[in-house]
Amino acid sequence: MKDSHTKKILHFVALAGGVAALSVANPLLPRQLLREYMRAKKFEKNKFMQDLKRLQKRELIDIHEAADGTIRLRLKAGGKEAVLKYNLETMTLARPKRWDGTWRLVMFDIPSHKNTARDALRRKLKELDFYQLQKSVFLSPFPCEKEIDALGVFWGVRDHIILMYVSRFEGEEKLKRVFGIE
Secondary structure, eight states: OOOOOOHHHEEEEEEEEHHHHHHOOOOOOHHHHHHHHHHHTTTTHHHHHHHHHHHHHHTSSSHHHHHHHHEEEEEEEEHHHHHOOOOTTOOOOOOOOOSOOOEEEEEEEEOGGGGGHHEEEEHHHHTTOOOOETOOOOEEEOHHHHHHHHHHTTTGGGGGGEEEEEETTTTTTHHHHTTOOO
């Protein structure tokens, strides 16, 4: 499987630090690498900026815009950890020792022209042991915000996913037994 878009951005920012040192020897190197990145991603500026803002909100990177319009990105400690953390093939949900009493309800309405992404997301949620309530409605008692972000960004459907927090619902006793929580 390919890496998530967020992970690729974090890798790009991490590599930028090494590239800065190499650019002393070849001043055109950063521009060449950025051009290759944009070509490989079929670069969409708005989507890229949304992803950067999301990373900044999660305190994984710092974004500083200079007066001349240039943007400086700095990978924070949490971003370095996240670069290593998200591998879709080995992704799992952490199971805390004590349940916090909150259910995570994941719902999505992904357009039909993104059938592949919708089916892949559905498969991955099942693989992560979410309980399927309806075709596009899944439930988990475990924290999953970062994983949902990573999956949504990877398949380009994050804007079509809603994550809700639910404290109680009819029939939850059965699901507590299914998940082995009390």
